[in-house]
Amino acid sequence: MFNALAKTIFGSSNDRYVKSLKKTVDQIAAFEPTISAMSDEELANQTVKFRARLADGANLDDLLPEAFATVREAAKRTLGQRHYDVQMIGGIVLHRGEIAEMRTGEGKTLVATLATYLNALEGKGVHVVTVNDYLAARDCEWMGRVYRFLGMTTGTIVPNLSEEERRAAYNADITYATNNELGFDYLRDNMKYEREQMVQRPFNYAIVDEVDSILIDEARTPLIISGPTDDKSEMYMAVDVLVKQLVEEDYEKDEKQRSIVLTEDGTERVERMLEDAGLLQGSNLYDFENTQVVHHVNQALRAVFMFRRDIDYIVKDEKVIIIDEFTGRMMDGRRWSDGLHQAVEAKEGVNIEPENQTLASITFQNYFRMYPKISGMTGTASTEAAEFYDIYKMNVVTIPTNLPIQRQDDEDLFYKSLEDKFKGIAKTIAEHAAKGQPVLVGTVSIEKSEMLSEFLKQEKVPHSVLNARFHEQEAHIVAQAGRLGRVTIATNMAGRGTDIQLGGNLDFRINDELSGMAEGPEKDAAIERIRAEIAAERQAVLDAGGLFVLGTERHESRRIDNQLRGRSGRQGDPGLSRFYLSLDDDLLRIFGPDTLFARMMRSSLEDGEALPPSKWMSKAIETAQKKVEQRNYDIRKQVVEYDDxxxxxxxxxxxxxxxxxxxxxxxxxxxxxxxxxxxxxxxxxxxxxxxxxxxxxxxxxxxxxxxxxxxxxxxxxxxxxxxxxxxxxxxxxxxxxxxxxxxxxxxxxxxxxxxxxxxxxxxxxxxxxxxxxxxxxxxxxxxxxxxxxxxxxxxxxxxxxxxxxxxxxxxxxxxxxxxxxVQFQMDAAPPPLPDLPSFLTSHVDPFTGEDDTNDRDFGSDGLISTTIPRLATARPAADGAANPYADETISRNAPCPCGSGEKYKHCHGALA
Known part of the structure; x- marks a missing residue:
């Protein structure tokens, strides 16, 4: 009570800190008249002047007000956008190595230009880390106009770049890249045999966009470079057949811990079945000789009874593809380790790929802690503030919005069963869509999004489904989700990084509708027509109440729920958000309140009826989420402890x-x-x-x-x-x-x-x-x-x-x-150092579902022989030559059959 009273009188510590930064914002504003009066050439020359001052002993803090004012003016001239004062505060926070929590639609991408430019003046390189390749390329091109105007170089790290292209991108003043590309380049660099082969330079400063996703959600899984081992597919198939014969009494399952163990009776039954199949040495499953068999049985148990198709993974093109639990997207190329993926492949009856041995690995925690300075930005970080400080020593600063938030956040609605809930959701969506209000529906899995789609079809509601199966269309679907009466079903955070603008997105509509039209008066007139249509439609959407965000269930993390909610009410727009829950939801079923709560709901609710909104119920859900968040934090902390x-x-x-x-x-x-x-x-x-x-x-x-x-x-x-x-x-x-x-x-x-x-x-x-x-x-x-x-x-x-x-x-x-x-050839030239061994990268970007860094890179076998070999290289086909392998089915990332050592796509495959 006293804390609340003190906060009311004095403001929170965050409020006081933000207020203290306004003095610096005033200093920046004082430079604006002078800098606005400069010519383009004079403004661009500011970079030379700043670097000269640094060489004379000034530090970055001394340059900050004038440098930020310079970037603000450059953005006005190149992008037509002027940084708001709150964005200046965000830039200061980033420069100080802290996390700027800014609401969706507040322009975090533009904010990053301030701290990026200032820190790039030292010439040591700045890395801007994004969550997918699309955003890295988009932001580098978009914001790169500001940097290039001011005389700085930019680079982008995306899959399939050559070593020379990567090296050039890292040597630029500012480099945009995904977290996975950065981590894998670091690991690959430290597997090379000559300094000249390495692509990265010493770490300096990184700004991490969507910092909660990269440093929290993805931090439970390390980046791994691995190589193939022996094929054990027959063992996986044999054990899978036996495990599928078990009944519930044979094992104990703990969904909360995601673990499963055999009971005493189950162990005896498995021993007899393994004996009959000739897979057991002796009669005891847990004898030392049967260590490998136990491992296979445990993984088969998890695959068959814990991992669910269309929730944890999908089967596409005869391959098991993991579904990211946070984004609901396909993670093509990512594989579970320790034989679990092979066990799931055996369960689904698809081709079993061999296990891989780790050649190099690192967690994101330890990778990003190598930067002398790191900062981040996101719309949702305060719920994880303790973890950010504990692991990365970064404070979270909540930046006020440019315009007051007008979104209305309703209390959760509770239903008895899943079917009742989805019927209620479908009717609600139909009502809101009928009056022209756009609806963004958030689901936690592909299965749920497709189930809701069936209910909406029954209600005859037109809608778009955005999930792991259709991630290619993601940016286009999300960009237009704010149009009149539009209904979009998205899996969790799908489309993050793309703004939902009420009435529609001008750039996307121009690209979609006018891409084939030549430049000229006709196209200009068409653009003006689209602009007018969007303005009229925006007003209609505003009159209908703005974007309605509807969550079909609560996520384990409140942060993910807040991300969904934050899609509505950008830049002072009106909006509405509400979550719908049932006793069948995983969160309530596994982590929710005790059975008294469940019995009360079941006895007091009629079929199809919703429990009236209650603050007490919402608080109970928040408590359950905190339990899960703490458990997940403990898991991540343990990963760090072991990786340390x-x-x-x-x-x-x-x-x-x-x-x-x-x-x-x-x-x-x-x-x-x-x-x-x-x-x-x-x-x-x-x-x-x-x-x-x-x-x-x-x-x-x-x-x-x-x-x-x-x-x-x-x-x-x-x-x-x-x-x-x-x-x-x-x-x-x-x-x-x-x-x-x-x-x-x-x-x-x-x-x-x-x-x-x-x-x-x-x-x-x-x-x-x-x-x-x-x-x-x-x-x-x-x-x-x-x-x-x-x-x-x-x-x-x-x-x-x-x-x-x-x-x-x-x-x-x-x-x-x-x-x-070793034996030497006395007349031999110095032997070339070997190429990298064959390897496979894992932990692909869950925000794209695609990652071509998941290549098999073939070089020498990396083994030492008693004679140092000369590595012969086959000659690639001459320019313009026909591809002799065109009729063969060869993976683009496989070694070229000609023996050059290059990937097929870089050798004969490039000729096609």
Missing amino acids: VMNDQRKVIYEQRSEIMDSETVNDVVTDMRHETINAIVGEHCPPGTYPEQWNVAALKEELERVTGLKPMIDAWLHEDHVDPEIFVERIVAQSDEALAEKIGDLKPETWTQIEKSILLQNLDHHWKEHLSTLDALRQVVHLRAYAQKTPINEYKQEAFALFQRMLDSVREDVTNTISH
């Missing part, structure tokens, strides 16, 4: 790789590794403080010959007066130095350096890949340590550290072994 352990190790490996690539010579590193390996071998077989008769001399000689190729006279040394392991080490080291010096004596120094770098990097990558696989396996089982009253994360840290030490020892030994046994 790997991240420390990742930094060490990537820094080591960078040092190797940048060094003129790595001879000292290789020599130290050889000496340490010899010391370790001698120490293992001749432990300090022991007597010579306790030493395992035979094993020592055998191990030295295997690793170093040497046959030292250890038997003779044992008869000397002073026998000591340290003397052994000194003599063997000296002998190995002599042997290597003799071997490389005739080689050119640059050739030997290239060989050493190649061996070092390939060994490092091979062992890092194996280490990642081991950590994956450890993470899956370490939670069992809790039964022994141990903290799993602490156990994981200890085990991971020990495994990392072991990995470094293995790298040293293998490098020594390879260099000791």
Whole structure:
């Protein structure tokens, strides 16, 4: 009570902070008369002046008022848009490394130009991160007019760019890209063998658009680059057949935790079935020999009984495609890990693709925390403010709207059953559409959107369905969702980034209706006609009450509900929003109030009747959502905790790789590794403080010959007066130095350096890949340590550290072994460093459902042989030549059959 009273008198801390920024806005306004009077040439020259001031010792804060005023004037001249004062506040917040929460329609894209331009003056590069390729390309072209007018360069990172094009885009002053492209480029860069091959430059500053989606929703799944492993499709199919025979009594399912386990009776039944199928060794499912079988059974249980078609995934073109739970869009190319995707493929009877082994991975949390400064903008961030500060150390600042909000947010309506609810929704939509009010309907799954579509057909209501099946039409459908009487069914956040303008979107209508018309007076007249039609239709929509946003059920996250609500009431427009719920909704069924609430509703409601709106009921729903949000936060926090352990190790490996690539010579590193390996071998077989008769001399000689190729006279040394392991080490080291010096004596120094770098990097990558696989396996089982009253994360840290030490020892030994046994061609030129191994990227952009970074990139196999190979490259077809593979069905991302090592689409496929 006292807090509310204090807030009424003094304002909230957010209000006071925003008010304090108005002094800076006044300073910006003071520059406006001067800057408005400048010619275009003088205005463009401001960038040169700002950079000169930075070189003389000024900082970005000193330049902010004048720089922001410059951008405001440039936007007026290039875009015909002038930044509002509240947008200036948003720009200041972004520059300070905070999150600007701005309502839908308040012009976040334009706000970003302020902080982007100011920070790009340093010449270190600014990344503007968007949620899909369409927005990255659109915003770079659209806002790029401002930057280019002011003499800055821009670049866009989208799929299918060449390495040179990516490098040029990253070297631009301002780079627009999706979060996935940035992350995968970082991982790919750290798999390359020469600094010149890398495309990114050091991190500087990033502005993340729709920051809640990228840093919260997508943060539960890391970016993974993986390579194929052995095919186990027969095992998946065999286990799937057995699991489908189980009944409810054989397993226990927890929908809240999304877990499923066999009961005691179920375990016995599965054991008997596996025995009969010849898949079980012994008679106990949980014997060590059956570890793989248990894994397959667990994944088949989840696939068959937990994952639902048309909700969690769809089957399209004989492929299982994941549906993103936040956007309802197809994530073509994204695959569940750890064999789950293969289990779902077996369940649906489609072709089972082989599992993949992780070659490199990183979470978005750890990727974006590498930027010295990061900021973000979104319409909904305050509900996750604690997480943003906890994980990223970013404060959320709510920016006031330019015009007061006139949208009316009604209390939720409750129905007894799903059918009653959809009947009520269909009638409501029909009523509002009949009076000309546009309706945007938000659903949580494809299944629900198609079900509602059937109800609307019964009511004879014309409508558009926008979901994962039709995402290609998304921007066009959403852009016109504000037209008179238009009914649009959208899955969750579909169309985010495209404004819904009442009366229709002028640009989209021009593009759709006049794209084939030549420029001239006729087209100009047609544009004016469309503009007049939109103005008249807008007034009719305003008279009908503005956009009506109708939610068919509450999402697990209040933030997603707020995003849907925020579609209505942009820039002071009137609007209406309301959510419809039933006891069959997942949120109420799994996380909702107790059975007393359910019994009360069932007993007091007639079929088809809605419970009167109640603040108490809405509060109960909000409580349920908070429970889920906290649980999801805990999951994300756990992902970060575990990835932090790997991240420390990742930094060490990537820094080591960078040092190797940048060094003129790595001879000292290789020599130290050889000496340490010899010391370790001698120490293992001749432990300090022991007597010579306790030493395992035979094993020592055998191990030295295997690793170093040497046959030292250890038997003779044992008869000397002073026998000591340290003397052994000194003599063997000296002998190995002599042997290597003799071997490389005739080689050119640059050739030997290239060989050493190649061996070092390939060994490092091979062992890092194996280490990642081991950590994956450890993470899956370490939670069992809790039964022994141990903290799993602490156990994981200890085990991971020990495994990392072991990995470094293995790298040293293998490098020594390879260099000791490698054979050289004395007249050979320095061998080329190998290409990247074959890999597959996963975690495609859920906002597009498409991502061509999900390519198989074929190069060398990445393995070290005893002779450093020369990599032959086949000659691509000559320009204008016919494609000899035109009649064959070849994936565009597959390697070209000609053997060039290029993808088909970049080689013979490009000729078609």
